[in-house]
Amino acid sequence: MTIKLKRQLLTALIVVFFLIVCFIVLFPLYYMFMASFKSSKELFRNGMDFRIIPSLMNLDNYKLLFSGKGSIYLYWYRNSLGITALHTVVSLFLSSLVGYGLGAYNFKGKNIVFILVLFVMMVPLEILMLPLYKLIVNMGIINTYYGVILPFVVSPMAIFFFRQYITGLSKDFMDAGRIDGCSEFGIYIRIMVPLMKPAFGAMGILLAMQNWNSFIWPLIVLRTNKMFTIPIGLASLMSPYGNNYDMLIAGAVLAIIPVILLFLLNQKAFISGLSTGGVKG
Incomplete structure (x- = not known):
């Protein structure tokens, strides 16, 4: 294996490693973002559901933040x-x-x-x-x-x-x-x-x-x-x-x-x- 090939392989491994780290870090943020469009009843009903279901998603939680109490x-x-x-x-x-x-x-x-x-x-x-x-x-x-x-x-x-x-x-x-x-x-x-x-x-x-x-x-x-x-x-x-x-x-x-x-x-x-x-x- 040549030195150039070793460097390319090492670079590829580093990129894969950091992609995995980014996925681990961003995954909770993704779930929190998706959960913010669902009601608390829906969260308790389905638990850790990462699917995008338009019928169950709305902006009611954000409206609640800026209205009334x-x-x-x-x-x-x-x-x-x-x-x-x-x-x-x-x-x-x-x-x-x-x-x-x-x-x-x-x-x-x-x-x-x-x-x-x-x-x-x-x-x-x-x-x-x-x-x-x-x-x-x-x-x-x-x-x-x-x-x-x-x-x-x-x-x-x-x-x-x-x-x-x-x-x-x-x-x-x-x-x-x-x-x-x-x-x-x-x-x-x-x-x-x-x-x-x-x-x-x-x-x-x-x-x-x-x-x-x-x-x-x-x-x-x-x-x-x-x-x-x-x-x-x-x-x-x-x-x-x-x-x-x-x-x-x-x-x-x-x-x-x-x-x-x-x-x-x-x-x-x-x-x-x-x-x-x-x-x-």
Whole structure:
């Protein structure tokens, strides 16, 4: 067997392997999408039925989401979009500043600060919940979006990622900016931020997904139904007295749309940022 034939065979095996992985990943999404067009009675009657039967499919579940009592879903969706957008943008800015400072400058105590960042990354959320809860109660921001966003507005994971990315960039750009009379903050905004676009793209997707799917902390902070985010709202549809699968499945289908769109629109920066940040530093 020639080397060329071996390479072609290896390529074919890799393609088949990833096709199988894609099928395994997409199959539950396909079933959820098909189930969203069926009533809960039909789901319980036929179980895991993947056939497309037009007579049993309709848009009643989606109409229920946006009419009558189901219109509360619009509040959940709006809340999730607002919290995710604001949290991601602010977190990217602040975390990138800290990561930039740790990666681009040498100062006394730099290594200690970086070790503290790594230490915070290893601390589970469950350990921090009680002191954080007492803090936001004392600040008077319980049952507010600020109470959801502020405790985690600076991400240790993002700081570590930006720090690793910055150490792989040439410092000559910074020296050139100083020669031209640019301030240190101006160097960051005008010179380094454009060079860090792949890192912003990759970390933007990761932070947005994390904030969009966040459940435990918003559940602790938010109290009223109209303040809920999508994960909390959908979970509230399941209770010991009955489960509203009609709204639950249709709402879950609509909930994954923003994440999919974000990745499709930013996938090049995501792949470039992760590959560059992973091999440099």
